[in-house]
Amino acid sequence: MTAGLWEHWVLPGIWITIQLTVYSAALATVVAFGVGMARTHRLKTVRFLAGFYTEVFRGTSALILMFWIFFVLPQLAGWSLVPMWAAVLALGLSYGAYGAEVVRGALNAVAPAQREAGVALSFTPWQRMRLILLPQAVPEMIPPFSNLLVELLKGTALVSLLGIGDVSFAAYLVRLATQESAQIYAITLVIYFVIAFLLTRGMRALERKTKAGIGRRPDPGTGIMRKLSIRRTTETAPVPTSAGGGGA
Amino acid sequence: MITTASSTWDWSAVADFMPHFWDGVLVTLQALVLGSLISFSLGLVWAIAFRAPTRFVRWPVGIVTEFIRNTPLLVQLFFLYFVLPEWGIQFSALTTGIVAIGLHYSTYTAQVYRAGIEAVPAGQWEAARALSLPYRRTWTAVILPQAIRRVIPALGNYVIAMLKDTPLLAGIGVLELLQRSRLEAAQTFQYTEALTVVGVAFIVIAYPSSLLLRALERRLVR
Numbered sequence: 001m002t003a004g005l006w007e008h009w010v011l012p013g014i015w016i017t018i019q020l021t022v023y024s025a026a027l028a029t030v031v032a033f034g035v036g037m038a039r040t041h042r043l044k045t046v047r048f049l050a051g052f053y054t055e056v057f058r059g060t061s062a063l064i065l066m067f068w069i070f071f072v073l074p075q076l077a078g079w080s081l082v083p084m085w086a087a088v089l090a091l092g093l094s095y096g097a098y099g100a101e102v103v104r105g106a107l108n109a110v111a112p113a114q115r116e117a118g119v120a121l122s123f124t125p126w127q128r129m130r131l132i133l134l135p136q137a138v139p140e141m142i143p144p145f146s147n148l149l150v151e152l153l154k155g156t157a158l159v160s161l162l163g164i165g166d167v168s169f170a171a172y173l174v175r176l177a178t179q180e181s182a183q184i185y186a187i188t189l190v191i192y193f194v195i196a197f198l199l200t201r202g203m204r205a206l207e208r209k210t211k212a213g214i215g216r217r218p219d220p221g222t223g224i225m226r227k228l229s230i231r232r233t234t235e236t237a238p239v240p241t242s243a244g245g246g247g248a
Numbered sequence: 249m250i251t252t253a254s255s256t257w258d259w260s261a262v263a264d265f266m267p268h269f270w271d272g273v274l275v276t277l278q279a280l281v282l283g284s285l286i287s288f289s290l291g292l293v294w295a296i297a298f299r300a301p302t303r304f305v306r307w308p309v310g311i312v313t314e315f316i317r318n319t320p321l322l323v324q325l326f327f328l329y330f331v332l333p334e335w336g337i338q339f340s341a342l343t344t345g346i347v348a349i350g351l352h353y354s355t356y357t358a359q360v361y362r363a364g365i366e367a368v369p370a371g372q373w374e375a376a377r378a379l380s381l382p383y384r385r386t387w388t389a390v391i392l393p394q395a396i397r398r399v400i401p402a403l404g405n406y407v408i409a410m411l412k413d414t415p416l417l418a419g420i421g422v423l424e425l426l427q428r429s430r431l432e433a434a435q436t437f438q439y440t441e442a443l444t445v446v447g448v449a450f451i452v453i454a455y456p457s458s459l460l461l462r463a464l465e466r467r468l469v470r
Contacts (some may be wrong), residue, residue: 059451059458061412064426068447071439148316157320161419168323181330189319189327196318 005174013170014191020084020156020166021195024091025149031096036103037129050100057097063158066090070162087159095152102144106137139210146203149197157192167191261441265432269445272428276414279346279424284407285416286350291357296387298362322416324348329420345417353410360402364395364423401465408454409462425449 006132038050074080160169171188283456297309376386429442
């Protein structure tokens with residue numbers, strides 16, 4: 001592979017992959033907290049709507065959603081999105097639905113007495129959420145969020161099927177140019193692995209920081225592959241139903 | 249491009265798509281069932297290798313599975329599709345897709361099995377040793393029967409996740425649901441109907457399956 005291919009296709013591709021990951025993760029976080037908190041709302045209608053959202057977006061395939069936003073939405077709505085933002089919207093909405101389950105689970109896992117204490121002190125629901133529930137729930141969310149972030153990074157590869165020039169698309173072009181597949185695809189896989197590794201390191205630092213804020217420390221982790229293992233072992237024995245893979 | 253005619257829903261386009269839709273369902277389910285079988289069996293192999301007595305097995309298996317799990321299925325799919333023929337292995341697109349999905353998800357099911365195996369109390373291992381059961385028999389008669397029962401619902405979750413990843417096979421031209429709808433749209437220029445039908449079909453399959461799994465979980469995990 002020549003330097004020109006690197007400079008014009010692969011490096012910009014890496015940059016687009018990173019951009020897609022960051023923007024989609026930002027959107028997914030907003031969706032996850034909004035929908036996840038709505039699922040603990042006292043009104044049944046709000047809970048139902050939030051539940052409906054998660055089931056629909058968790059039920060469908062991210063790739064089909066992406067194609068739908070890209071091809072069908074313009075015809076139905078009369079306006080279209082730039083490919084990049086269509087992809088961000090699709091990824092953010094579907095991974096946000098997975099994240100909402102994480103938020104809901106973490107909020108429900110806060111000891112009920114904490115909530116009752118808030119009621120006894122006549123905090124408003126929003127004050128309870130902001131001052132009592134979230135500070136304790138957020139550190140618990142970070143390991144599953146870290147896994148979802150890696151899933152999201154993997155999900156960004158789907159955009160290459162829409163012709164967006166991310167690193168997978170660059171690999172496709174380089175393959176056409178050099179007539180050699182093994183090398184460029186191996187490099188691409190390594191690039192994704194390195195980005196995933198860096199993301200998890202960052203999330204682990206974030207976990208340490210938020211847990212220190214409430215006077216706790218992260219679990220040291222187990223197993224021989226502790227240093228290398230990227231994913232957190234959120235899979236524990238009676239395995240929760242919400243642990244399903246994000247896909248892609 | 250945007251006209252009132254194309255922005256309305258056309259049921260006759262849905263009717264025209266239906267025969268192709270059922271063909272696509274068949275291919276999707278075929279990929280799903282075979283992919284699941286590969287991932288269940290290969291995942292079990294990985295999970296047992298995680299507990300191998302020697303680190304020369306544990307470490308390479310750990311590295312390989314982490315690598316596969318943290319890189320995109322789509323790129324792996326292209327890797328297998330383009331690279332295997334260079335190595336002289338000719339698979340059809342569908343076979344390549346099934347192998348890729350099975351391999352990718354085997355690294356997830358391996359973690360599920362691992363969690364199930366870790367949940368087996370240490371006393372069971374000690375009892376097997378005290379009875380001086382051989383290695384193979386400790387696994388097949390003591391550990392696995394207890395571990396697998398607990399993890400069936402979690403494995404089911406990954407079957408649903410796999411279902412939602414089968415559209416990726418369209419990337420290498422397998423005629424599954426998404427590819428059928430794309431071909432239909434390319435012929436008729438009506439993107440709305442075919443793509444929406446396929447999208448709804450996934451929700452219609454995935455949601456009841458996840459309810460079913462939750463019911464199964466309540467019965468099996470106690």
